[in-house]
Amino acid sequence: MIFYPVLFALIATMALALARALLGPSLYDRVLAVNMFGTKTVLFLAVTAFMLGRPDFLDLALAYAAINFIGVLAVLQFFQSREIRQRYERQGR
Amino acid sequence: MTLIFGVFLLILLVIVALAIVRSEDLFAAVMLSGIFSLLMAVNFFLLDAADVALTEAAVGAGVATVLFLGALALTGKEEARHTVSPGGRWLALGVSFATASLLFYASLENPHIGDGSAPVHQHVAPWYLANTLPLIDIPNVVTAVLGSFRGFDTLGEVFVVFTAGIGVMSILGVRHSLVELSGAELDARQRSLRHHLIPRIVGRGMVPLIMLFALYVQFHGEYSPGGGFQAGAIAAAAIILYSLLEGDDRGRELLPEWLLRLMVAGGALLYGGVGLACVLLGGNFLDYSVLATVPSAGQHLGLLLIELGVGITVTGVLISVFHAFARRASR
Structure with a gap:
């Protein structure tokens, strides 16, 4: 079975990404770690779907692949608007 | 084999949950809750509950992080400092420990995963199928x-x-009274x-x-x-x-x-x-x-x-x- 080594590799990568998300240190490390974890989840779901013989469950991987990046965009917008607001508040004083 | 993967992913889930509780940086907690949701979806998927996993995927990946960040923009970045008296700490520990031991005790009697003779598979499920x-x-x-x-x-x-x-x-x-925006x-x-x-x-x-x-x-x-x-x-x-x-x-x-x-x-x-x-x-x-x-x-x-x-x-x-x-x- 080719699936097991692949799944092992994916889980190891997920654990590494999780370690980065837990350790930080900067916010961007965490953002990247979450994004990477999401990508690995998509792969994990796809491989498992084929391993279980249910390729129709690929819908799930597809859903993640389509909307996983929205969270990252929200993070970027969050930082941007906070930066602008802080700059504005500094100018106001 | 799937069981081993499931157990490993559940362990990761516990680690993430503990980290969310421990973290005082709320932004880190939001990011970790994203990972929590991803892990949850994978676990549902391994248990063959594809509909639930899809719900978790749709809500957790697309909407939850965005809403958490929206809430974070309204509050501070750090968790508020709160002091608990030592007595309160011991009380909390005692309650948690008692609940956990009760749950562990109850889980000893649980049927195994996928056991066809489990009570839940005896009642209405066969009729539905x-x-x-x-x-x-x-x-x-x-x-x-x-x-x-x-x-x-x-x-x-x-x-x-x-x-x-x-x-x-x-x-x-x-509705707030509309403020003139600068x-x-x-x-x-x-x-x-x-x-x-x-x-x-x-x-x-x-x-x-x-x-x-x-x-x-x-x-x-x-x-x-x-x-x-x-x-x-x-x-x-x-x-x-x-x-x-x-x-x-x-x-x-x-x-x-x-x-x-x-x-x-x-x-x-x-x-x-x-x-x-x-x-x-x-x-x-x-x-x-x-x-x-x-x-x-x-x-x-x-x-x-x-x-x-x-x-x-x-x-x-x-x-x-x-x-x-x-x-x-x-x-």
């Missing part, structure tokens, strides 16, 4: 149970979503990600694809994992993506507030209306068989309509909550 095809004529048993056999429960769920949406809107959506603030409000070319172009290309996928999940739910709840969350994710890229004001132009309110109420109304139509046509409440001359065709029609109602309500509620947060943050 045997009667889904003859009575409703669709392959996805989950949709049959959710929409038809236990349609009344699902009606309750839709009203829970409806009530939750009203609750959030009444707390966050209170130049920089207006700039900050309108800028969004509109000036970032690459996310904007790629993201705008994704919006119709996500919407298409939502429609597929909505109308194919009888044959594959999916249904109104999942489709509603995915469609809301598409609109939220548009609002993030183009600015909240343009998102609100696309779906104005009155339309969102109409969606929130109309979806629930459609669901209840189907139930009443069944009564008027001589059946029981939410007994779709009377909707057409052939009972199974009536079931198909009923499922289609109530899933549509669920989808519309969920989309409306999620987008309204997003707008409520975004508008509060921009003031």
Whole structure:
């Protein structure tokens, strides 16, 4: 079975990404770690779907692949608007 | 082998949960809760619960992080300092320990995973499995149970979503007296990600694809994992993506507030209306068989309509909550 080594590799990568998300240190490390974890989840779901013989469950991987990046965009917008607001508040004083 | 993967992923889940509780940086907690949701979806998937996993995926990946960040923009970045007396600490430890030992004790008697003789598989589950095809004529048993056999429960769920949406809107959506926006603030409000070319172009290309996928999940739910709840969350994710890229004001132009309110109420109304139509046509409440001359065709029609109602309500509620947060943050 080719699936097991692949799944092992994916889980190891997920654990590494999780370690980065837990350790930080900067916010961007965490953002990247979450994004990477999401990508690995998509792969994990796809491989498992084929391993279980249910390729129709690929819908799930597809859903993640389509909307996983929205969270990252929200993070970027969050930082941007906070930066602008802080700059504005500094100018106001 | 799948069991080993499942156990390992559950251990990761516990680690993430502990880290969320321990972390004082709220932004880190939001990021970790994203990972928590991903892990949860994988675990559901390994347990063969594809419909639940799809719900977790749609809500956790698309909407939850965005809403958490919206809440974070209204509060501080750090958790508030709170002091607990040593006595309180010991009391909390004691209560947690007692609950945990009770749960462990109860789990000793639990049947094993996939045990066919477990009590839960003895009661109504065999009846659902045997009667889904003859009575409703669709392959996805989950949709049959959710929409038809236990349609009344699902009606309750839709009203829970409806009530939750009203609750959030009444707390966050209170009209403030309009403040004159100064130049920089207006700039900050309108800028969004509109000036970032690459996310904007790629993201705008994704919006119709996500919407298409939502429609597929909505109308194919009888044959594959999916249904109104999942489709509603995915469609809301598409609109939220548009609002993030183009600015909240343009998102609100696309779906104005009155339309969102109409969606929130109309979806629930459609669901209840189907139930009443069944009564008027001589059946029981939410007994779709009377909707057409052939009972199974009536079931198909009923499922289609109530899933549509669920989808519309969920989309409306999620987008309204997003707008409520975004508008509060921009003031």
